[in-house]
Amino acid sequence: MRISSFLLLGLALQVSASALSQKVTLALKQAPLSRVFDEISKQTGMSVVYKEDLIREIPPVTVNLKDASVAEVLDNCLKGLPLSYEIAGTIVKVRARGSIRDESSPTDTAKRPGAPVDVSGLVWTGGKPLARVSVMLEPGNRGTVSDENGAFVIRGVPSGSYVLKVTSVGYRPVTKRISTAQGAVAVSISMEPMITEAEEWWLPMDIVKRNPVRSRVPFKRSPGTI
Structure with missing residues (x-):
């Protein structure tokens, strides 16, 4: 045997x-x-x-x-x-990430019920990582920003249900409900550019060509510009 x-x-x-x-x-x-x-x-x-x-x-x-x-x-x-x-x-x-036991650690916090865990993720747009994106976890007011690879980690999150709020200038905000009751959480966030329609304005022709002709031409202007 x-x-x-x-x-x-x-x-x-x-x-x-x-x-x-x-x-x-x-x-x-x-x-x-x-x-x-x-x-x-x-x-x-x-x-x-x-x-x-x-x-x-x-x-x-x-x-x-x-x-x-x-x-x-x-x-x-x-x-x-x-x-x-x-x-x-x-x-x-x-x-x-964070759910695999670290053999050098005396305890397995990722699997111990109720133990704080990590919430990590990747923010991207059009298949490319998005850096310097604000990531907030509510309730608790915990947050961080994504790095140059679009990755982020919020460490030591207690067991519970949360709302992940992801925002960046020029992109539509994203909210995602998550739960850390079963351990570490990893998410992937896709953000869409915020497209604003241009407003149509009219300019006198003499401003454009500096002549006395008063005919008007269409002029496209984005909101907020002068």
């Missing part, structure tokens, strides 16, 4: 080492993360586990790597996103 157990353990370790040693080559432009995960599985035989709603609003990614390790591919694709991962044998688990 012991010999059989050792043989099974050795076989499992061999399969795991073989999968991890596989190299991945990707050349994808504006592809959904699910496509990247599928390619990793096809080329290495590893299983990538994730929740559909976790990546549903994540913008497409562009990746161009040759003979890269699985970790290198994931680091490249998840950079700046509110996601993290862990590799256990032949299984890759993709989760919200």
Whole structure:
């Protein structure tokens, strides 16, 4: 029985080492993360586990790597996103950033009921990250701004229900209801430019051409300009 157990353990370790040693080559432009995960599985035989709603609003990614390790591919694709991962044998688990246990920490605050957690996310527009966006959590008046990669993190949020308010000059405000009762939360926020219609004004022709002709021409002016 012991010999059989050792043989099974050795076989499992061999399969795991073989999968991890596989190299991945990707050349994808504006592809959904699910496509990247599928390619990793096809080329290495590893299983990538994730929740559909976790990546549903994540913008497409562009990746161009040759003979890269699985970790290198994931680091490249998840950079700046509110996601993290862990590799256990032949299984890759993709989760919200902050929900994976830090082995150096004596307690797992992400999974302990009622413990404060992180609310993180990515703000983007037209497939590109949006920097210096105000992100407020109410009630509690907690807030931060997105960095140059469009990413933000609000740390130490108590368990409860909140409204996330995202605002930026020139963009329509976005509100999103979230709950931290089940642990860390990762969101993806898409913002739309605020388009204002131009007002039509008329200018005397002599102002335009400096002549006595008093005919008028249409002149487009945006609200707030002189």
